[in-house]
Amino acid sequence: MxxxxxxxxxxxxxxxxxxxxxxxxxxxxxxxxxxxxxxxxxxxxxxxxxxxxxxxxxxxxxxxxxxxxxxxxxxxxxxxxxxxxxxxxxxxxxxxxxxxxxxxxxxxxxxxxxxxxxxxxxxxxxxxxxxxxxxxxxxxxxxxxxxxxxxxxxxxGTPRETYETRMIDGEEKQVYVGIKADGDGAxxxxxxxxxxxxxxxxxxxxxxxARLESERIGKWVLVFIVVLFVFVYLLKKDYWREVH
Structure with a gap:
């Protein structure tokens, strides 16, 4: 906890x-x-x-x-x-x-x-x-x-809050729909x-x-770990052969 x-x-x-x-x-x-x-x-x-x-x-x-x-x-x-x-x-x-x-x-x-x-x-x-x-x-x-x-x-451009008139519960209400620029930007x-x-x-x-390089190296590290695991497992089997 x-x-x-x-x-x-x-x-x-x-x-x-x-x-x-x-x-x-x-x-x-x-x-x-x-x-x-x-x-x-x-x-x-x-x-x-x-x-x-x-x-x-x-x-x-x-x-x-x-x-x-x-x-x-x-x-x-x-x-x-x-x-x-x-x-x-x-x-x-x-x-x-x-x-x-x-x-x-x-x-x-x-x-x-x-x-x-x-x-x-x-x-x-x-x-x-x-x-x-x-x-x-x-x-x-x-x-x-x-x-x-x-x-x-x-x-x-100049961004402004935009609203739309919508019917909600039988009443017209102004609803915020986002931000819209006025078109004077480049x-x-x-x-x-x-x-x-x-x-x-x-x-x-x-x-x-170094993120991309780290990710590239990380993939090869994972491959190395998988290959190493295979050899470690075979080594373990060999060591424990007579025990079992």
């Missing part, structure tokens, strides 16, 4: 953090083998997220190599503050200034996908909507009272969803850069 209580105490806070309340999370069908998606996700992160959020546990050079980007091309298109290719990915915004502007310094995002989960991130980035009562004029269905602006709005709704998925894919990669 003590072990069960300890396990629940360890897992439940993380589950609650990942779920972000009772909001339904859409499935993020990311693919870590899709280099084009990862490259686009990196471009979106460097252009729209890096101004506030760092990735201080990830180096530019490691990122470029894993994503199939030449160092020179990466420096030219994905590095904007004059760092070396061997440097960690850090933001230009001073932490003290960020704390004043946002109330708290924006968190590092190297491991955000491991903490929050891909589905949470995918839903969160598609759940901003106009809310004039908030300091930045937006709120979020997944993260209520969000303290950051909707930085991807130039891509999505991308269509389908293209925006794909761009968000690419960004989530990139964040999944940075959370565990």
């Amino acid at each position: 003590k072990k069960l209580m300890f396990l629940l105490a360890f897992l439940l806070p993380g589950a609650a953090l990942a779920a972000g309340g009772n909001v339904h999370l859409d499935t993020a069908n990311y693919d870590l083998t899709d280099k084009a998606s990862l490259q686009n996700g990196a471009k979106i992160f460097m252009n729209y997220c890096l101004g506030c959020h760092s990735m201080k546990y990830q180096r530019y050079q490691r990122t470029f190599q894993d994503l199939g980007i030449a160092d020179e091309l990466g420096q030219e298109n994905l590095q904007f503050t004059g760092e070396k290719v061997t440097d960690y990915i850090t933001r230009a915004m001073p932490e003290e200034s960020a704390s004043v502007w946002f109330g708290a310094a924006p968190p590092d995002l190297t491991l955000v996908a491991r903490v929050r989960g891909a589905d949470w991130l995918y839903t969160y980035l598609r759940s901003f909507y106009v809310d004039e009562s908030r300091p930045f004029g937006v709120n979020n269905k997944v993260f209520k009272e969000v303290g950051m602006p909707h930085v991807l709005q130039p891509l999505q 991308l269509s709704p389908e293209e925006y969803d794909q761009a968000v998925l690419d960004l989530v894919n990139f964040l999944e990669y940075t959370g565990e850069p």
Whole structure:
């Protein structure tokens, strides 16, 4: 019983953090083998997220190599503050200034996908909507009272809550049906969803850069264990032959 209580105490806070309340999370069908998606996700992160959020546990050079980007091309298109290719990915915004502007310094995002989960991130980035009562004029269905602006709005357009009039129990009522952009963004709704998925894919990669290699090695380890088991079993049979 003590072990069960300890396990629940360890897992439940993380589950609650990942779920972000009772909001339904859409499935993020990311693919870590899709280099084009990862490259686009990196471009979106460097252009729209890096101004506030760092990735201080990830180096530019490691990122470029894993994503199939030449160092020179990466420096030219994905590095904007004059760092070396061997440097960690850090933001230009001073932490003290960020704390004043946002109330708290924006968190590092190297491991955000491991903490929050891909589905949470995918839903969160598609759940901003106009809310004039908030300091930045937006709120979020997944993260209520969000303290950051909707930085991807130039891509999505202005997102607003939409309602439909429906007959419920003989009465006309306004029913919330989702969030819809007004069409003034650079991308269509389908293209925006794909761009968000690419960004989530990139964040999944940075959370565990060696994941694909680990999975590849893990398969061979399992094969080795199976083969070893056969030899160990035959050895056991040989040792115990006369005993039986």
